[in-house]
Amino acid sequence: MAQQIATNVHWHEGTASREERHKNLGQKGCTLWTTGLSGSGKSTVAVALEQVLIQNGKHAYRLDGDNIRHGLNKNLGFSAEDRAENIRRIGEVSKLFADSGMIVINAFISPYRADRDIVRQLHEEAGLPFLEVFVDAPLEVAEERDPKGLYKKARAGEIKGFTGIDDPYEAPEHAEIHLKTHEMSVEDSVRAIVEALESRGLLSA
């Protein structure tokens, strides 16, 4: 109880502002939205980026299938409607995290341009930075990696509507960051994102 805030509570009219929250954190909240094929390297880059930011005293949080599909979005399936609602909810939660001051790092295939653009617009309307990160590996490279064995199942017809096989992946046309993960190391990818954050002044407040 080093702080002992309770013994010295002073309150005045008014609401804490976004600027105060972000200043306290020494950064500006924003959303980094990785998008790419299964096996393109989204999760690897997201995990490494989070680690580097946190080791440098910054505040980041990852949203991914593990903490979203089994929680907030556990009542959604894989119909076209549910896939859109999946991304919409993740977009809304990202906006809340960015508003709070966190650097939120998403790792979802998010194959449809229209869905990603809705999330971008949500952020722009709220005055919060949204950086689309195209994690770009050729299909043959992603399929060769096949870390979860999903391409094999999709090719065998055991999974239907699999992105890149029998469902389209719509590549970003104006991504803020473009990572060719079959030509770049993980450190190179992380560096490119950190440079994008620094050049926009997002790692200070």
Next chain:
Amino acid sequence: MAQQIATNVHWHEGTASREERHKNLGQKGCTLWTTGLSGSGKSTVAVALEQVLIQNGKHAYRLDGDNIRHGLNKNLGFSAEDRAENIRRIGEVSKLFADSGMIVINAFISPYRADRDIVRQLHEEAGLPFLEVFVDAPLEVAEERDPKGLYKKARAGEIKGFTGIDDPYEAPEHAEIHLKTHEMSVEDSVRAIVEALESRGLLSA
């Protein structure tokens, strides 16, 4: 660009842990769930608490009708099913914020014990602190305050299913914090919550 993290990116295998995130923030993430009648003082207490925490260098974020009903939950109505889903989603988002290291402060009537208990259980299963804050004002006091004119409309039959009038409010039986806002100042209420946070070691990491 004081930091220049990009020039010195070092990455090794492994994922940043909750403990690292929370240590960076100098606090432990947790959820403060205020519950009470419309007009009981939930928002007033939540706003004041956020302000006091932030002025003391802590990191807090409020979820309330303004940023939830028009965003994440804008596709929900007021049927029994939708009300339960409303609280479920807020609970899942709170859990994510607490996991990230934030002190998340909710201000929703959340009248049903079963819904609140589901959110408590979500947190307990994830090993994250959940503090229920009963913002307790007698109905006649809340109705007299009627800050949004909603009781008047409910009494006139213009709003149906209004908590305290023609829909039940199920008071918490084991709230961690009990605030009788008709007998306590806003500063007293904030102090009681901060003491609860400090006594549990949540304001240090």
